[in-house]
Amino acid sequence: MLDSSNPVESSIPSIKSSLIEPDGGALVDLVVPENERGAKALEAESMSKVRLTKIDVEWVHVISEGWASPLRGFMRENEYLQSLHFNSLRMADGTVVNMSLPIVLAIDDKTKESIGSSKNVGLVAPDGDLIGILRSIEIYKHKKEERIARTWGTTAPGLPYVEECITSAGNWLIGGDLEEFDNRQADAVFAFQLRNPVHNGHALLMNDTRRRLLEMGYKNPILLLHPLGGFTKADDVPLDVRMEQHSKVLEDGVLDPKTTIVSIFPSPMHYAGPTEVQWHAKARINAGANFYIVGRDPAGMGHPTEKRDLYDPDHGKKVLSMAPGLEKLNILPFRVAAYDTVAKKMAFFDPSRSQDFLFISGTKMRTYARTGENPPDGFMCPGGWKVLVQYYESLQIEEETEKATVLST
C-alpha cells in the first residue's frame, strides 16, 4: 500500500516523518516548535480572536498535520474557487494538486467586524484555549447555497455535514496561513479508510491485498488501518468504540499486528461521495500511500429526502480514476466480500453460487448488535463483536434512563 521509495517501519512513526509534498518538495511543518510556543501564544493573546467549533478544530489538525498539503492554512478565495469548480489547485510551478473539498473557516458578521483590518487573528478552541494563529488573512463571502450545491450535488435538507456546520455558520469565510501551537503526535501512515467496525469481510480484503502486493514484488507491505476520526453522523459508531473494536481485531489475530498500523485520520466526514473520495485519496498520497482501495459508493449515503442513493454507486471510483492531481495513484479493484453460508465464513462473492451468499450491510450489522442477536459464525471475531454489543447495550440503558427520568418528572 506504500510508495516503495518511502518504506514504513513496523514501529509507529510520526505521521509527519512520512509526509511527502506532492511536488516532491520539503516536508510540511505548520506546527510551532516547543521553544517558540510561549512567545507565539503571547503574541496571539494581543490579536483579534476567532472562536472555533469542534469541527473547525478538526480542520486545524488536518491542516497542521499536513494531510491537506500543499495547503498551509484555511483557504483564501482563490483556493476556495479552484476547489469548488475544478476540484484541484494549480501551484505556482504549473503542477496541479487534487483538492476536492473546500477547507474553510466561517465567521459571523460580529467576528468580521471585531477583526476589522487586522492582518492576523488568534484561533480559540471551544474550551477557550488559544491553539493557533491565522496569518495574512483574507475575508470573503460564504455563499452557502453554492458551496453546498457544488460539493454535494444537491441542496436537499438533511446532509449531516451541512446541518452540523454550514447552515448555522457565519456569512463570511476567513482564509490565511495557519500556525498551530500543539503537535498532536499523529502516529502513522496508512491506506485502508473506514468509519465502521472491522468485520471479517474487511479483513479478508485487507489480507488479500497484502498477498497481491507481495505477488507484485513488494517486500514489506504494511496494512494501514485508518479509521476516520472527525465528525460522523449520529447513527455511525463513535470513534472510541471503533478504536476498541479495532484493538480486539488485532488481539484476536484477524489482522496481523506485525504488519498493521492503526492511525486516526482527523478529517470530519462530509458524505460528499465522488467529491469526498478524492479528498480521502489525496490525503493518503500526502502520507506516502500510492495504492488506494475504493469500494462501492465511497463516502456515500442515502439521499436526504428521496428514497435512493444520493450518488451513483460507481461514480466515486470513476471520478477518482480521472481526477486531476491523482494521476500517480494506483486504484486497486475492490472485490465484494459476503458471508458464505456453506463455508460459514466471509469470502469473496462467487456469482456462480450466489444463493450461498448472505450480504450483511452496516445497517444490518448494527441491528444485530442493537437487538442482541448474534450474526452468523465467522462474520466478526468474538472480541470485536462483544465491544459492539456492549456499546449498543449502553445506548439502550441510556435511553431507558432518559425515559424513566421523563416518566418520574
Place this chain on the structure above:
Amino acid sequence: MLDSSNPVESSIPSIKSSLIEPDGGALVDLVVPENERGAKALEAESMSKVRLTKIDVEWVHVISEGWASPLRGFMRENEYLQSLHFNSLRMADGTVVNMSLPIVLAIDDKTKESIGSSKNVGLVAPDGDLIGILRSIEIYKHKKEERIARTWGTTAPGLPYVEECITSAGNWLIGGDLEEFDNRQADAVFAFQLRNPVHNGHALLMNDTRRRLLEMGYKNPILLLHPLGGFTKADDVPLDVRMEQHSKVLEDGVLDPKTTIVSIFPSPMHYAGPTEVQWHAKARINAGANFYIVGRDPAGMGHPTEKRDLYDPDHGKKVLSMAPGLEKLNILPFRVAAYDTVAKKMAFFDPSRSQDFLFISGTKMRTYARTGENPPDGFMCPGGWKVLVQYYESLQIEEETEKATVLST
C-alpha cells in the same frame, strides 16, 4: 483579438477554416462530405431514431462546427463526469482541455428501450428531417438534480435552461460520436460575445480594445462581434432582431465594417455564470482567439427565487483566470462604460466625477424601447435604436391582438 499565427482575412471565412485543435492537431471535421450524404442518410434510415429538441439541434451544430473540440459528439459518461467535477477533460496524451458545461443528449425510457443494444442511432430534427448519426453510443443515467446543482450552484426553480430542457427531459443520457449531414457554413472567427443589442458603450469598449491591441504591436486586429445564437430566456431580445440591430450599427459606422466580422455562436445560453464563462472562452480558443474580454457577472442572472445576484459578480473573471486548460488565454481587463451626461456620450466611467455618469442597464434599455421613450443622445446609433423600438412595438401589437381575441371569444 486573434492568435497572430492564425490571421483572419477581412473577408468572411468558413469557421472551420480557422479551427485549431487545442493540442495543435488536425482541424475538426465532423461534417459528412457532400458526395457521401446520400449513402449516410440511407444508412441512418435503417437505425433506431432519437428525436431531438430545438436545443439538441443547437448542440449538434455546436459540436459539428468544432466549438467543443476535441469533443467529437455528445458526451459519454466519462466525459460527463469530468466536465461536471473538474470543468475539464484529460486527453489521451495527458493534456487538459477546459470543458465546463456538460454537452449531453437526453432520451426518455421509451427511446432507450427502442434503441435496445444498437451501436448507432439516427438523429431526427423536430421537423422530422434526419440530420445525423450518433455512433458507438453509450447510455447512462441522467441524474438531473446533481447536474443542476453542480452546474449552477443552486437547485432553485426558475433557471431558464433547466426549465427549458432539463426538467422535462428524459432520465437517460446518450453519448457517442456525431456525424452531421449538413454543413451550415458558419462564417467567422470572433471574440466579443454578447446577447444584447450593441450600444455605444459596447462600441467604445470594442474600439478601445482594437486600439490597445494595435499598441501591443498587432498589425490587423479584427473586431469579432459575436452574438449568441442559441436558446435565450424569454425577455432577452431575439436573435433576428439583434442581427438587424448589429447591421445598423455597422451601417451607421459605430463599428468599422472593414475590421469587423459578425458571426453567430450557435450555443444555447445556460446563465451558469462562472461555469458557463469558461465554455464561452474555451469555444473562442477553438476558433483561434487568444484574447478574451470579460466583464462583470458574465453569463449571470438574478437568483431565481431570492432578491440577489445568483453569482458573485467577480467570480466569473476569477474562475476564468484560474481554469484548467485556459492557461494560454489572455484576459483583457474590462473597463466600465457609462453615459457621460456632460459630454453627452458613452465614455469610460471616471470615479472622480461619478455624479456626471448615468448607468443604463439592459433592463433600463428595454424599458426605454418598450415605452417609446428615447434614451439620452449618444447612447445608441439612431438606426440601431429604431430596430429595437419597432420590435417592442410589434410585441405590443401582438399582445393587444391577443387581448382582443380573448375579449371577442
